[in-house]
Amino acid sequence: MTPVDRRTFLKGVGIASVASVTSTAAFASAAAPGVVLPANAPTWKRTPCRLCGVGCGLLVGIEGGRAVAVKGDPDSPVSKGLACVKGYNSVQALYGRDRIRQAMVRRDGKLVPAPMHEAYDLVAQQIKETIRLHGKDSVAMYGSAQWTIADSYVASKLFKGGLGTNNLDTSARLYAGSASAGLRSSFGLDGALGCYEDMDHADTFVLWDINLAETDPVLFSRMLARRRANPAVRIVTVSTRTARTEYAADQALLCAPHSTLAIANAICGELVAREWVNRDFLDRHVAFKRGKTDIGNGAADGGLILENPINATWSEYVAFLTDFTPDQVQAVSGLSVANIRWLASLYGDPMRRVMSVWGRSVNQDVRGTWTNNALYNIHLLVGKLAAPGNGAFAITGQPSNGGAPHDAGTLTGTLPRGRVEDEADRRRAAEIWGVPVERLDPTPSAPLLSMFRQLERGDIRFLWIQATDPMMSLPNLDRYRRAAARTGAFVVVSEAYATPTTDVADVVLPAAMWFEREGIFINVERRAQYFQQMVVPPGDATSDAWQMIEVARRLDLASLFPYEPRSHLDVVWDEYSRFHTDSASSLPPLAELRAQAGLQWPYVDGHETRWRYSAEHDPAADSAHGAFDFYGHDDHRAWIWLRPQEPAAEVPDRTYPFWLT
Structure with a gap:
């Protein structure tokens, strides 16, 4: 197949986008326009798509x-044979001329080709010398929400178990940090x-400021299929703008940016005022x-x-909601009193x-965690969650936002299935990794943006970045570009x-x-999905x-990674x-993942x-606690949080008249 440059690739994607909405054909060519596919039938191999979550x-x-x-894979329980334009055109990304x-x-200010062993040697040498001169917390890694489980786990083991530093974070902090924090604060896990x-x-379906028709069309197609099968089904959107999802909705409501939290609190207030709450569920399963x-x-x-939660009562929560009457929230959000009540x-x-x-x-709002909590509060008040058709669901935009960064220990304060502050979690990690427990630092280090500020100050002097582009995605880019380019x-x-x-x-290392x-x-x-090497x-x-493993061996940490290239995933x-x-986190065996199109933990x-x-x-749910057991919290209850509306960091003015959402 003829290689394609990115301009041709993007033109092809545009053509395929039109085809994907005008044709039912579930086939897309990986060739550029005018390139003829091989005449022989290809061999088909199964994989999950990695272009979103x-x-x-x-x-x-x-x-x-x-x-x-x-x-599309007809056996996939996720997409049932469908795919979106990104998936159909995904293989073209392999064959760009500038790969x-x-x-x-x-060298001398220019990037020049080098053998891999020489590049690995240089990376390891720089890590050793930086730690010798400036200490273990002068080195850091910034990983990706597109990391696989193996990538995430090896990074955690290398930096936290091998080097003894918690200077490890990922782009999941940008995409899904508040979604993860919202789940952990409301449900404990x-x-x-x-x-x-x-x-x-x-x-x-109530879609909160999410354009599913374009961002996650396969999921939206399942909602549309549900409505086709049952005309009584309704799709409602509450959004800051009109997009394709609104055109397909039964009711499209517009609201001001940064107002979802206030609207959610107003809905909770109406549920209380009109006695629509599920008191039995609240009494048995909820704390405030x-x-x-x-x-x-x-x-x-x-x-x-740190949150440091303080106990509250039902009466205090009811009093808190009096600041969010429909009239008050209409003034904040632009959403009418009638629509809030509806x-x-x-x-x-x-x-x-x-x-x-x-x-x-929602997740990337300046109060994203609080807004996640407030939306969970609605469902907790009426007892509508964790049951077929009753759910509150945060969609995140990268393939490993569903578990790898948080659960493999690749956020600054985490270990695999644990926290660095927790002695029992540190001892478990030390035992599994075969390292002294004293090597595991009990103090969380700086999260993502603080990590780059430390690079700017010179506190961090070595930074390894994998599968993400912070010099394009971070705020205040110029300061961090200058920091990366500075001497030292x-x-x-x-x-x-x-x-x-x-x-x-x-140093640039070529990534598979x-x-x-x-x-x-x-x-x-929560669906673990295996994919095989195909090319x-x-x-x-x-x-x-494997790049990290090669460097680890040059850091005298080979004993932590007794893996072979062809079998390392099995061991990991x-x-x-x-x-x-x-039973709250048990994972499927790798043999079963290889045999099926994904399994949920x-x-x-x-x-x-x-x-x-x-x-x-x-x-994992103990029926002794009733129909639900929110075992993530020690009290076996879900938590309703009293989250106030606070102003955005900046609001539009005459000089800058637009919200960027």
Whole structure:
């Protein structure tokens, strides 16, 4: 197949976009316009799509050692044979002319080709010398929400178990940090409450400022299919703008940016005032909490803000809601009193199964965690969650936002299935990794933006970046580009194509892409999905995990990684599963993942868990606590938080008249 440059690729994507909405054909060519596909039928191999967090199933056609075509996998429980334009055109990304095929090292101000062993030696030498001169916390890694489980786990083991530093964070902090924090604060654990199957049972879908028709069209198609099968089903959107999803909705409501939290509180107030709450559910399964307020807008340096929850009462919660009457919230949000009350009636109807869905607009709000809490509060008040068709679901935009960064220990304060502050968690990690427990630092280090501020100050002097482009995605880019380029900073980048981040690198390592390696992703419904290596990566490109292992061996840490290239995933998954031995987090065996199109954890005695915390569906839920057991919290209750509306960091004015949402 003829190589394509990115301009031709983008033109092809545009043509395929039109075809995807005008044709039912589930086949897309990986060739540029005018290129003829091979005449022989390709061999089809199964994989999950890695281009968002949904985890659709694809079949990739392999011909002559190259990926040449894509179609939807009819056996996928996620997508049921469908795919979106990104999935159909995904294989074209393998064959760009500007693909990075060999390592590059900066000499005399320019990146020049170098053998891989020489690049690995240089990276290891820089880590050793930086730690010798400046201490273990002068080195850091910034990883990716597109990391596989193996990438995430190896990074955690290398930096926290090998080097003894917690300076490890990922781009999941940007995409899904608040979604994860919202789950943990409301329910005690990360991981979705329900699953995509809720879409096959719900009577009403409330989409909170998420344009599913364009961002996650396969999921939206399941909602449309549900409505076609049952004309009584309603799709309602509450959004800051009109997009394609609004055109397909039964009711499209517009609101002001940064007002979802206030609207959610107003709905809760209406549910209470009209006595639509499920008092039995509340009495058995819910506690009320206050947290810190006036916490700023993320501009301050340092660690994350600790919650320190304070007990509250039902009466205090009711009093708190008096600040969010429909009239007051109409002034803040622009959403009418009548529409606020109508939304409350949807949730309050005991005969109606309601699924709420939200995504990046909610999660990336300056009060994203609080807004997640407030949306969960609605469902908790009426007892509509963790049951077929009743669910609250946060969609995140990257393939490993569904588990790898948080659960493999690749956020600054985390260990695999644990926290660095927790002595028992540190001892478990030390035992599994075979390192002294004293090597594991009990103090969380600086999260993402503070990490880059430390690079700017010179506190961090070595930074390894994999599979993400912070010199394009971070705020205040100029300051961090200057920081990376300053004398004394050493930046390593693992990438498949040149980016603004490789422009500032001292070493660039060629990365294998999705079809060119073996791995496991976990999507946003907690579904672990295996994919096999289908084609050989170009040149010296290899997986992110194996690059770290090669460097670890040069750091005298070979004993931590007794892996072989062809079998390292088996060993990594076995180790990773040792952190997940309880029924609340148990993982499926790798052999079963290889045989099926994904399995949801917790996976106990050969059975998936579709709805967590439900005694009927979740083997970890103890029926002694009733129909639900929110075992993530020590009190076995879900927590309703009293989250106030606080102003945005900035609002439009005459000079800057637009909201950027």
